[in-house]
Amino acid sequence: MVMPQSGEALPPLDDTARAILDAASRRFLHYGYGKTTMSEIAGDCNMSTGNLYRYFASKFDIAEGFVRRLRTDQIQRLRDAVGVSGLSTQEKLRTFFRTKLKLAYDRFHRRPKAYELSQEILKERPTFADEWEAAEARVLVEILEGGEMTGELAVCNRARTARILQDVFFRFTSSAVYYEGDYGVLAGELDDVMDLMLDGFAQRRGRDSS
Amino acid sequence: MVMPQSGEALPPLDDTARAILDAASRRFLHYGYGKTTMSEIAGDCNMSTGNLYRYFASKFDIAEGFVRRLRTDQIQRLRDAVGVSGLSTQEKLRTFFRTKLKLAYDRFHRRPKAYELSQEILKERPTFADEWEAAEARVLVEILEGGEMTGELAVCNRARTARILQDVFFRFTSSAVYYEGDYGVLAGELDDVMDLMLDGFAQRRGRDSS
DNA sequence: TGATTGAACGCTTCAGAAAGCATTCACGAA
DNA sequence: TTCGTGAATGCTTTCTGAAGCGTTCAATCA
Secondary structure, eight states, rough: OOOOTTTSSOOSSSSSHHHHHHHHHHHHHOOOOOOOOOOHHHTTTTTHHHHHHHHHHSHHHHHHHHHHHHHHHHHHHHHHHHTTTOOOOHHHHHHHHHHHHHHHHHHHHHOHHHHHHHHHHHHHOOHHHHHHHHOOOOOHHHHHHHHHTTTSSOOOEEEEEEEHHHHHHHHHHHHHHHHHOOOHHHHHHHHHHHHHHHHHHHHHHHHHHH | OOOOOOSSSOOOOHHHHHHHHHHHHHHHHHHOOOTTOOHHHHTTTTEEEEEEHOSSSSSSHHHHHHHHHHHHHHHHHHHHHHTTTTTOOOHHOOOOOHHHHHHHHHHHHHHHHHHHHHHHHEEEEEEEHHHHHHHHHHHHHHHHHHHHTTTTTOOOEEEEEHHHHHHHHHGGGGGGEEEEHHHHHHHHHHHHHHHHHHHHHHHHHHHHOO
16 A cells, blocks of 8 residues: 555545544544544554554644545535525525535534644645635636626636635634624624625626626 | 723823833833743833832733734824825725735734734733724724715715725734735735725615616 | 832742653564 | 554653742832
């Protein structure tokens, strides 16, 4: 088996690798990263510590694998949320960011260990963080594309527009806010921002078509 | 003399209090909060440590005083920047946030100790942080008022709009970004966001006047 | 009476020793 | 050749006692 390198895109996981990740995930969720030891993970899988290193380059990489799953799941949920039929492009954009806020807020309050670990990994591995942002941007670009096809939107540069959207809603995906903020208030502010945003798009469409 | 309580709005400072704050500021800037001792501050002012507590309730309150000065200065700079004559309302809004980004970015890189201390105090004293946000919002509200008077803008709720603006540009005032981000890139993204924002306002004005 | 002092108190930080843990590697089993 | 082991290694965290520092207060000064 090829030793996986840090940060590289993983091929579909081995059974053993998956077992390791499962065991580690359980422990990370209950006790957190710091309070989980490699021996414990190995013990849960009935193997020795040394063998873990045949499947993951380091403990931190196991954690990255854990977060990668969360991330994949989250992107999928976002896709599902905006994929329901009958949504206009504007509704899709709103749903996207509402859902993202809700998922982040819930995870922050209901699975603090998972949230904390995500933040840690995203901070230590900028590449990985970029990967996630890019994956989200891809979903946004698809929404924008859909909007252009139906004529609901006129966007000159989709990737750039996606980036702008991510900038604009940054506050609602930034942990600092979750400590204090009541969810309802946050969601309300998000809607206000979205309204202004959409008016901006409307203005641009109007200008282009004139 | 009345013992000042933590967090309360300070009356214009006593000469002695100002001397303490001056001495403390010098030390905070050079050595940081942690490496500055109360004896050193007292020594610089030719007084005993005990006497410091007649003017400030705690070391942390001295630091708050220090940050309060920075904040006041920053608000003044923002006012100056948007106050130059001949600026349209849209240019004022752009200037406001460009200036804010520039000030924060510069302080982060040129006076890291001051930046760090600001962050710390703002985190520990939510009330104080709110005060700052409110002061900024006041400047924004004034800009918006000006825009309404000249008919450049149509805003239904000024305070709320100011809040939306603060939300939208949150990313550019959030420290996480300064580590990595090149200033030019950040400023460019800020402009992109501002363009969309202003289009949103334009759309609303158009809709109202129709 | 109001301002100031500096020693005393107890919490926090720090240095150095001890323990624990991530990681490696030489070796064995399938 | 692949998978797996578990003791050895050395980095990191934890522990503990001592030093340092913020804070208080009874006493002194003007």
